[in-house]
Amino acid sequence: MIDEVLPGRVACVESFGDVPGAVLLGEEAALVANAVDRRRAEFATGRHCARAALARLGFPPAPVLADERGAPVWPSGVVGSITHCAGYRAAAVSVDVLSVGIDAEPCRPLPDGVLEAISLPREREMLARLGDAQPWDRLLFSAKESVYKAWYPLARRLLGFEDALVDIDAGGTFSARLLVPGPRVGDVELRAFAGRWLAVGGLLVTGVTVS
Template identity: 65%
Template sequence: MIERILPDGVVAAELFDDPADVELFPEEEAHIAEAVDKRRREFTSGRHCARTALAKLGFPHVPVPPGERGSPIWPPGVVGSITHCAGYRAAAVSLDVLSVGIDAEPYLPLPPGVLDAISLREERVMLAALGGDLHWDRVLFSAKESVYKAWFPLARRWLNFEDALIRIDGDGAFAASLLVSGPSVDGRMLTGFAGRWTVAGGIIATSVTVPRDPG
């Protein structure tokens, strides 16, 4: 599912349930030693997806512990992202792009009050104009999550929901314009992101990649 919205050079692995025989590395286990069962299953299956995706790039099994603000610590030269929601876990990794962010959400409307908390007025106007019976509010939320996951490894600082303006296209694409100063990456200032979204099997998935400067 997630691979359909990722560009060439980014590989992924996904699960729709939790394997029972996955073992964690000690440095990963330390982060969830006191976690409840739900969190443990999400984390463990996410790391299994991460290692499966890394194997597609030729890497051996290695630990992928959480780092600053929970961002995964990948092997040198690798960028990637991990996501999970009820019934779905996935990871995407690459050696060819500067950053990647993925997110998965249940295909359900946001709880009452959440849209106002995570969106800008312009975005709410856009959602109303999109119409149809899709849960556009949840697509917006997921897009913002993917943007943050692509942003943080490059900027190393927080990005609030209101710090990026999302524009969603009905054809499966979205764009994010930064409303705060972005970092300099690959010799250029980062001013926004391009992403993709899809809905399948009761899951919304979004992705954002930051390509290298072709020049």
């Protein structure tokens, strides 16, 4: 499922639920030492997916720790992203792109009041034009999550919901224009992101890569 919104040079592994016997390696357990059982299980499955994806690139099993903001710390030369929601966990890694971000969400509308907190007026106008074929507000949230996950490794700073203007195409793509200065990629300032989305089986998934 997640591989359908990412290019072939990104290795993806997903699980529709927690993997029985998924284990945490090394210091990973400390990251969820105070979490409830459900959170530990989804975290372990996310790390299981991450190691399986890394194995497809030839990397041996190793802990996938987290930085000060909770973002996964990958082996040198690897970029990647992990996501989880009810009934779904996935990881995507690559050595052939500059950054990747993925997100999964239940395919249902956001709770009342959330859309106003995560969107710009122009985005809400766009959602109204799209009609009711999908829970577009949830898709907007997911797209922004994927954009942030692709942004953060390059910029190493937060990106607020109000800092990128997302435009969704009903055909399965979206774009995000940065409203703040972007990170430099080589000699070029990154000003926009492009992604794909998919809705199937009660789930929404989004993916962004920076090449």
